[in-house]
Amino acid sequence: MRIGKPDIYQEGNQIKYRVLVESSSGNETLWYSLHEACADLLSNKSDAPLIALLMPAMASGEDIYISGVVSERLIYNLSGPIQNVLQRIIPSLQRVNIYPEEVCPDQRNRPPGVATGFSGGIDSFCILADHHHSDITDQFRITHLLFNNVGSHGSGGERLFKERYKRLVPAANLLGLPFLMINSNVDSFYSKQLGYKQTHTLRNVSVALLLQEGIGRYMYASAYGYSEIFIGPTYSLGYSDAITLPLLSTDTLDAFSVGSEYSRVEKTLRVVEAPESHRMLDICVNVNNASGFTNCSTCWKCLRTLATLEIGGHLEHYSSCFDLDAYKGKRIDYFTTLLGSHDPLLKEIVQYAKDRNYPFPVYSRVKHTFRIEPITRSSKRVWRKLKHLAHK
Ligand SMILES: [Zn+2]
Structure with a gap:
């Protein structure tokens, strides 16, 4: 050459x-x-x-x-x-x-x-x-x-x-x-x-x-x-x-x-100290994001970040660049996933929640504990009802 x-x-x-x-x-x-x-x-x-x-x-x-x-x-x-x-x-x-x-x-x-x-x-x-x-x-x-x-x-x-x-x-x-x-x-x-x-x-x-x-x-x-x-x-x-x-x-x-001195959770929390991030954080990996926000708030990366921010008590800072309503519709299922995951990055979030005595939603804990999956139409209806109550 x-x-x-x-x-x-x-x-x-x-x-x-x-x-x-x-x-x-x-x-x-x-x-x-x-x-x-x-x-x-x-x-x-x-x-x-x-x-x-x-x-x-x-x-x-x-x-x-x-x-x-x-x-x-x-x-x-x-x-x-x-x-x-x-x-x-x-x-x-x-x-x-x-x-x-x-x-x-x-x-x-x-x-x-x-x-x-x-x-x-x-x-x-x-x-x-x-x-x-x-x-x-x-x-x-x-x-x-x-x-x-x-x-x-x-x-x-x-x-x-x-x-x-x-x-x-x-x-x-x-x-x-x-x-x-x-x-x-x-x-x-x-x-x-x-x-x-x-x-x-x-x-x-x-x-x-x-x-x-x-x-x-x-x-x-x-x-x-x-x-x-x-x-x-x-x-x-x-x-x-x-x-x-x-x-x-x-x-x-x-x-x-x-940045190697930080874990993923620590990095996410450190970012909160940069006030520009509250309006401008841009992490979404959803190429079809049609939410109207910078971040779709429902892809794996948005959910991982928002769960960490929620546990840390910083979620509302990010209401202008994330669709928090869309996140709230997914968070219970996501927390269930977190509780059962062997992924080191997700296990770290669970540990962080434990360290902060953060109460995971009851529905997530029940679903995780009993590994319940809706099977029939009627059980799906019961499940939706339970989920609705848990949201409330
Ligand atoms: Zn996303």
């Missing part, structure tokens, strides 16, 4: 960064674009395409010849440690050699920008509760929110990327932070065998490296707690973020994982 010298130019109000990529699959251009107002953040180094294309090159077993300037620390980590880690996670990947045209030790100070991705979900607002609302040193206070198109929008692609960004702009405005929209065709370099979940960290870090002229710290939301971190074959690269991110850093971009 040959990666050409970066070409940076203006197209309308966008600044574009592109490199020509020659590989066994043919010639293709890898590009990124962002608004001209952010031009001063853009690095002219070749670090971003190198990180973006490392896994595709390892998948096809092609050595990388890269033009332009690459950071010394990145080359050091990419040539050995990071490939070892990636191979342990995806054993089919092959070791490759990297031949940079020019390696540059970073002499300048780390830039002051502190960035994190923003999706409006629990992980995003948890980072903001800790690094925007808290009394924290400026070195770790968020200055920029990023929204990337590097594969997370699935088949919705660029259309969904733009729609989601537009939906999150009011939340970023409330937070008073610049919200950068970074478009890219990175995803087109990844085959179906290299799905987003197995590769997301490198795709997103490539964007942070693209902005390392002004961004000196990049916080990546953890999906897992410290006790769950491991290196080994898995479907999710997220399990190794705490280890891989420092290996993807340069002397001027410090990339690291944040």
Whole structure:
């Protein structure tokens, strides 16, 4: 694989960064674009395409010849440690050699920008509760929110990327932070065998490296707690973020994982401390949400979050972004599910309820205890009546 010298130019109000990529699959251009107002953040180094294309090159077993300037620390980590880690996670990947045209030790100070991705979900607002609302040193206070198109929008692609960004702009405005929209065709370099979940960290870090002229710290939301971190074959690269991110850093971009100290319940409760989340929390996974609210309030993710908020006594704070009537119609059945579940994330909610002496609805407890299921029409009628009384 040959990666050409970066070409940076203006197209309308966008600044574009592109490199020509020659590989066994043919010639293709890898590009990124962002608004001209952010031009001063853009690095002219070749670090971003190198990180973006490392896994595709390892998948096809092609050595990388890269033009332009690459950071010394990145080359050091990419040539050995990071490939070892990636191979342990995806054993089919092959070791490759990297031949940079020019390696540059970073002499300048780390830039002051502190960035994190923003999706409006629990992980995003948890980072903001800790690094925007808290009394924290400026070195770790968020200055920029990023929204990337590097594969997370699935088949919705660029259309969904733009729609989601537009939906999150009011939340970023409330937070008073610049919200950068970074478009890219990175995803087109990844085959179906290299799905987003197995590769997301490198795709997103490539964007942070693209902005390392002004961004000196990049916080990546953890999906897992410290006790769950491991290196080994898995479907999710997220399990190794705490280890891989420092290996993807340069002397001027410090990339690291944040939030592993919290359980899912603790994160949800931490989010309540970010007041913008009360109106703007956006977690729903229901693609057919027609509730008229940001969140359908009845999908598995909405129910899990709302149950935690209810037990914690915070439900009413979220009445503008959740359909609480729809939730109330489902909550008794959901609490029954919780009581019988072996899922660690749901068991944690039950434990939290016990710790708070939260009284589960009588109907949920009865149904759970006796494993009662309606069988006949008449028993269904009795059941509905019982449920109605329980609601009252
Ligand atoms: Zn939902």
